[in-house]
Amino acid sequence: MALIVQKYGGTSVGSLDLIRQVAARVIERKQEGNDVVVVLSAMAGETDRLLNLAREMMPRPDPREVDVLISTGEQVSVALFCLACRSMGVEARSLLGFQARIFTDHLYGKARITDIDTSMLRDYLDRGRIVAVAGFQGLDERGNITTLGRGGSDTTAVALAAGLKADSCEIYTDVDGVYTTDPNICPRARKMERISYEEMLEMASLGAKVMDIRSVEFAAKYGVTIHVRHARLASPGTIITQEDKSMEDRIVSGVAYSKNEARITITKVPDKPGMAARILTPLSEAGIVVDMIIQNTSAGGSEDLTDFTFTVPKTDLEQAMKVVSEVARDIGAEKVLGDENIAKVSLIGIGMRNHAGVATKMFNALAKEGINIRMISTSEIKISCVITDKYTELAVRALHDAFELEKL
């Protein structure tokens, strides 16, 4: 007998009929002799409906009360799920965040789970019941309701799996696994059987929207193996787990891309120590996250001047331009250029650690398609190139082909 934690997202519980289908699947696993804990999201659209009510009441609503409001979405889901199980003759019990004793810090709207007391949960399991836990919500140390942010139900599931030492943690979603790249762009994309936490983190943060990134971090920290699967298909999905030998044998695992960044260049910056800090400090003070940074000799050719380039989230470009323009004036730089028409394509693979030549092969593949590389950054398991955004799809397919990712 195994202990299984399953999570179903909003589209999987988007109607009474869909909730009944989920209940039938869960009951099947239960009747195979397993203990099953189910984590549910709010019915599709419900969180947005509630958020809109809050914003209609107050343009920038108080985050504590927003959490009280939107946590009702998951509460409705678990209650209806338990009724569905009961209507099929199977005992099920719902637990909200405060009942499942999911403790978090007090950052409303983006709280982090700090502890779980699984005693009440275990008690219900011991009495043979299916337990449905409301995802996305917790309780801070002062007894306030908190929510974990978008994708938070994934984290709830992983945290419960860790706390219960579950035999498996299954994340059911509307895709059937993690692909070598976006199948909508590259038809030859292949579903991966296994992927390491580290690779998944890079894939997720670069836009492969299968799982919430914090839930993968949580899984890595506590060694929870995740099985990402399609909510209605029987096919096996992708296992996200600790890296192993087989993973290291692959040099490149996947190709990710992101169109969410913009580039800022400051030209003719005096080439003196401390300049980078002077430019970047006001940005971080404004809460703007800078991703790639490069500094090179100015096109003007002067040895005392340099061009300073970096990327920021596209949504922060306008504010970042304002902040940087002030700094540029203060330090006597020439001008500030913003560019929204960029994209980032990345190769990801833990096998890169032990292989040279991956970057060269990547640059050649892009060059062969006439795609100019405008920025490069590398990490142990990733190489990213910024290119003009209109070439994104072409670049993804070219890289997927060059590294033959369609092959096992």
Next chain:
Amino acid sequence: MALIVQKYGGTSVGSLDLIRQVAARVIERKQEGNDVVVVLSAMAGETDRLLNLAREMMPRPDPREVDVLISTGEQVSVALFCLACRSMGVEARSLLGFQARIFTDHLYGKARITDIDTSMLRDYLDRGRIVAVAGFQGLDERGNITTLGRGGSDTTAVALAAGLKADSCEIYTDVDGVYTTDPNICPRARKMERISYEEMLEMASLGAKVMDIRSVEFAAKYGVTIHVRHARLASPGTIITQEDKSMEDRIVSGVAYSKNEARITITKVPDKPGMAARILTPLSEAGIVVDMIIQNTSAGGSEDLTDFTFTVPKTDLEQAMKVVSEVARDIGAEKVLGDENIAKVSLIGIGMRNHAGVATKMFNALAKEGINIRMISTSEIKISCVITDKYTELAVRALHDAFELEKL
């Protein structure tokens, strides 16, 4: 500085605009220097919407999960109310049943409050905040969410007022007070300034649907004075409180009526000891509440036979007829007659205790209108007559006039 508990019902918080209006009223009281605790119901229609979802999932839904489901209604109300206060620049905090530590027994759907720990509530009040408590909900000793049944938010308000030793408990509703009788039937009905708990209990149980009856019981038990008021009108409402001299001076306070009962007569029951118990025991075993009971000599005239008549809720008539028909056969009675076309009109007043002649005056008033009295029952502060239901309105007006209730 006073501590005020206010309760607003579903129609008073039925839209974002109405919630804003309630917030404005509450803030006004706060800014007069009072501490204010607000108890809110679900937005009008929301509880029924959720109940329908539950019933669609399962015709007789599991009561534990129904409570989890429907308690979201009040949760949404308090969150939106606090946002409304915030949007007007005033600090407000919501507390759900588990946070306000409202403990109940474990009768899902009709739980009774057993204890309240007001420490968290007091803490927020001490920090100068308006506190909005979700009505209708509590927590049983095992940590399950319970609800208090229809009208339960009234009880929440009264219980909080008792627990906090509040200076006043104001129940805001869509009528402006308690009337001597139903103003829709009798245009001369007068709003009462004050009414005793006992009278209010009789009024409420007989159909004057101003307040939930259990909240009045609770108020009587803990000596909480209630002020029933209209949610949007400034006029004073009705004070429900302990009886005092001024109330005793009135012989009759009000006229109530009920069309919710049916009458069952068993004819020619052998007139032997133990017959009443034999008839009524199977009814109480079936969970059917019997109200009025009379036994008289059978129309047939035999001295050994009697007719046995009683009333049951109209909704239980069919089941009661079945149960009683079996008993009638067993004891050798003649037949069982059911009658749905009855109504009960009652005079209520604590002054009756010390006054004779009220019954005679009542019977005369009805006789003058040609209304036949079919059953009579009396208690210390009430006289009820069962009549044919088509005369209900006429009877109410006749009694109101006879006792000159329109006069102060």
